[in-house]
Amino acid sequence: MKSRIILAVMLAASSLPSVSEVLRSVDKGGNVTFSDQPVPGSVEETPVVIDAPPPSRQEVRKSEQQARKMIRQADQVGKEVDTGIFDRNASIKAAQMNLDSATARLREVQVVRAGDRQALAGGGTRLRPEYLERVQDAEEQVMEAQKKLDAAKRAR
Numbered sequence: 001m002k003s004r005i006i007l008a009v010m011l012a013a014s015s016l017p018s019v020s021e022v023l024r025s026v027d028k029g030g031n032v033t034f035s036d037q038p039v040p041g042s043v044e045e046t047p048v049v050i051d052a053p054p055p056s057r058q059e060v061r062k063s064e065q066q067a068r069k070m071i072r073q074a075d076q077v078g079k080e081v082d083t084g085i086f087d088r089n090a091s092i093k094a095a096q097m098n099l100d101s102a103t104a105r106l107r108e109v110q111v112v113r114a115g116d117r118q119a120l121a122g123g124g125t126r127l128r129p130e131y132l133e134r135v136q137d138a139e140e141q142v143m144e145a146q147k148k149l150d151a152a153k154r155a156r
Contacts, residue, residue, distance in 0.1 A: 022035065022047070023035055023036065023037070027039070060108075071101040074101045077094040098148065102142045106135070110135055
């Protein structure tokens with residue numbers, strides 16, 4: 001759970017506008033946290049400069065369209081598999097397409113949009129819980145799709 005939040009923060013940080021500075025903090029147990037403010041109790045803090053422009057609106061729209069198309073294709077193949085038209089290899093292909101669409105959806109929801117950050121009283125910002133929940137839900141869908149793909153491969 002903690003690693004998912006850290007991953008979400010790292011991915012979100014990579015889509016911040018222009019150049020952003022993030023602190024990489026390591027605690028006594030070796031756990032790494034990325035934040036825009038120092039983490040209490042950390043034994044090591046290193047600034048990390050992220051110089052990556054956010055995706056353009058056109059890129060986000062294109063990604064959303066591709067994800068929707070992949071979801072429709074996976075749903076169609078899933079229906080055909082459910083009716084017994086395809087063999088086991090096709091069920092693997094359907095499961096792979098489902099995983100691909102879930103992964104595309106995860107990338108889509110990881111984009112930090114207006115309103116996904118909230119200001120902190122001491123300065124700086126943090127990601128809203130709604131954003132983190134959205135990313136966590138998408139991550140769970142990816143894990144579920146991966147389990148289904150693994151099951152389809154074992155059934156071969």
